[in-house]
Amino acid sequence: PNVKLVTSDNEEFVVDFRIAKMSVTVSRLMEAMNMSETDDASLLSNSIPLPNVTKAVMARVIEWCEKHKNDEPKEEKENDKRGRTTHVVSDWDKEFLKNDEFGRLCQLMGAANYLEIKGLFNDISQTIANMIHGKKSDEIAEMFNIHCDLTEAEKKEIRKKTAWCED
Amino acid sequence: MGDLTRQCMSPFEALPKELFWEILEYIPPESVLKLRLISRLFKSRISTYSIRTNYVPTILQLHLRSEKQDNKSNDSAFVVVIEISKDERRQFEERLLLSNPPTGLTEKKGLKGHTASGAYITSFNLQAEDKEDIEYLRSCLGEKIGSVLLTNCNDKGTLNAVTEFVDGIQFESLELSGNSMSSDAICHLFATVKSHNVHLLRISARQIPAPAETLLELASLVHSIQIYQAAKNRRKLHANEGEKSILLGLENFDWAPTFIGMLSRKLDTLYIRNLPYERYLSRESADDLIEHLPKLGKEIYFKSTCKQFDSALDCEQNGYSIHADASREVNSYLIIKSSSNLYIERVNY
Numbered sequence: 001p002n003v004k005l006v007t008s009d010n011e012e013f014v015v016d017f018r019i020a021k022m023s024v025t026v027s028r029l030m031e032a033m034n035m036s037e038t039d040d041a042s043l044l045s046n047s048i049p050l051p052n053v054t055k056a057v058m059a060r061v062i063e064w065c066e067k068h069k070n071d072e073p074k075e076e077k078e079n080d081k082r083g084r085t086t087h088v089v090s091d092w093d094k095e096f097l098k099n100d101e102f103g104r105l106c107q108l109m110g111a112a113n114y115l116e117i118k119g120l121f122n123d124i125s126q127t128i129a130n131m132i133h134g135k136k137s138d139e140i141a142e143m144f145n146i147h148c149d150l151t152e153a154e155k156k157e158i159r160k161k162t163a164w165c166e167d
Numbered sequence: 168m169g170d171l172t173r174q175c176m177s178p179f180e181a182l183p184k185e186l187f188w189e190i191l192e193y194i195p196p197e198s199v200l201k202l203r204l205i206s207r208l209f210k211s212r213i214s215t216y217s218i219r220t221n222y223v224p225t226i227l228q229l230h231l232r233s234e235k236q237d238n239k240s241n242d243s244a245f246v247v248v249i250e251i252s253k254d255e256r257r258q259f260e261e262r263l264l265l266s267n268p269p270t271g272l273t274e275k276k277g278l279k280g281h282t283a284s285g286a287y288i289t290s291f292n293l294q295a296e297d298k299e300d301i302e303y304l305r306s307c308l309g310e311k312i313g314s315v316l317l318t319n320c321n322d323k324g325t326l327n328a329v330t331e332f333v334d335g336i337q338f339e340s341l342e343l344s345g346n347s348m349s350s351d352a353i354c355h356l357f358a359t360v361k362s363h364n365v366h367l368l369r370i371s372a373r374q375i376p377a378p379a380e381t382l383l384e385l386a387s388l389v390h391s392i393q394i395y396q397a398a399k400n401r402r403k404l405h406a407n408e409g410e411k412s413i414l415l416g417l418e419n420f421d422w423a424p425t426f427i428g429m430l431s432r433k434l435d436t437l438y439i440r441n442l443p444y445e446r447y448l449s450r451e452s453a454d455d456l457i458e459h460l461p462k463l464g465k466e467i468y469f470k471s472t473c474k475q476f477d478s479a480l481d482c483e484q485n486g487y488s489i490h491a492d493a494s495r496e497v498n499s500y501l502i503i504k505s506s507s508n509l510y511i512e513r514v515n516y
Binding site: 085086087102103105106109110113121125126128129130132133134135136137140141144145146147148149150155158159160 | 183
């Protein structure tokens with residue numbers, strides 16, 4: 001059976017029921033609208049509105065879900081010995097996310113959060129964290145095209161306050 | 168944040184703060200600190216990140232150790248060692264690093280990492296006069312601590328700083344350790360025990376002022392006292408010194424009336440480990456304890472080093488069990504306890 005999803009720019013996506021169920025948000029909406037896998041009429045007569053997701057982003061979400069629709073459920077996040085959250089991003093996911101420019105990656109993260117697709121959300125969070133980790137502040141600012149509005153005196157004060165914890 | 172403002176921002180800045188915080192979860196605190204140098208928006212978001220949850224740390228132990236070299240110097244340096252469950256390391260580090268620490272705060276090198284039991288420790292150098300540093304660390308600790316350990320805290324300056332440090336914190340166990348304790352330290356001890364409702368008190372020392380009177384008074388305030396006698400020379404006892412009868416600086420003293428008096432008060436558990444002077448408790452004192460403690464009519468647990476019995480003793484009297492090791496055994500003890508096993512579980516040696 002198929003489910004119809006409608007994006008904010010009125011694009012309709014027809015996806016497999018299993019793919020639709022990967023989103024906790026869509027699952028809840030289907031339940032609220034009495035749409036069930038065994039009731040074709042309910043699926044045909046209804047569509048799920050997703051006002052927070054655009055057509056372009058939805059296409060990427062569905063591509064990710066297609067790849068992961070047969071995955072076994074697993075513990076998505078773990079903590080390392082310092083208590084930091086860690087998540088293993090598979091090679092396919094790395095390649096998949098590499099194709100998005102950073103602005104799109106942020107939109108995809110917003111969509112994964114709204115749709116509650118945990119695996120995709122964790123993949124993106126870990127990918128952005130990896131981009132930041134180990135870099136100096138000016139390198140991070142340049143990478144993300146952020147204009148620094150702190151004065152040198154303010155920066156000096158911030159550094160001074162945490163000097164004790166730096167190697 | 169308005170739509171227009173968001174449009175002028177880079178995509179990373181335009182992320183809702185909840186998603187920004189999600190990314191921070193994957194980054195070690197040191198890298199999070201670097202993000203504060205990027206822009207005012209990031210600095211503000213990271214400050215709110217550190218206080219976004221009502222996280223209350225569970226400090227296992229707070230150890231305050233005076234670094235004062237001698238009684239004459241004015242130096243009032245001390246080290247604060249904070250022991251926390253390893254599961255809370257991340258949250259506690261964030262709280263320490265991101266809550267706007269004072270500029271003078273310095274970490275104690277070499278005293279950071281995991282203990283044998285797997286807990287995480289971190290430590291700081293402080294001066295008793297550094298009110299701002301003390302206040303800051305105090306604010307990171309929360310309201311409840313497993314136990315507080317004070318080492319060599321003898322001078323008024325350090326003791327006042329200790330009072331400030333533990334003010335408003337609940338703890339049931341207090342340990343004092345040092346070679347020779349000053350009368351200021353004992354006054355401070357009474358005040359701390361009273362104001363924090365301490366249940367278990369552990370004293371590791373060579374001598375304290377007016378030992379018998381001090382212990383009697385403390386027995387009215389706490390349920391459990393453990394005494395660990397320190398040797399004059401930690402590495403080696405002088406010839407015949409082991410034969411001497413000393414406890415907390417008091418020589419050739421009949422301790423039986425004091426111990427009976429202590430266990431007649433609020434105190435119900437008394438443990439004395441006196442390995443440097445294993446004969447500190449005379450045979451007459453031991454016999455007095457065996458005769459009188461079972462007549463107290465309350466649940467007690469008494470255990471003390473005692474090397475005065477030629478052969479082992481095991482008997483019951485008045486619902487109390489009495490056991491003495493033969494003196495040839497290493498670490499000989501005299502144990503008198505109510506036959507209920509309640510107190511065996513309560514005393515953690």
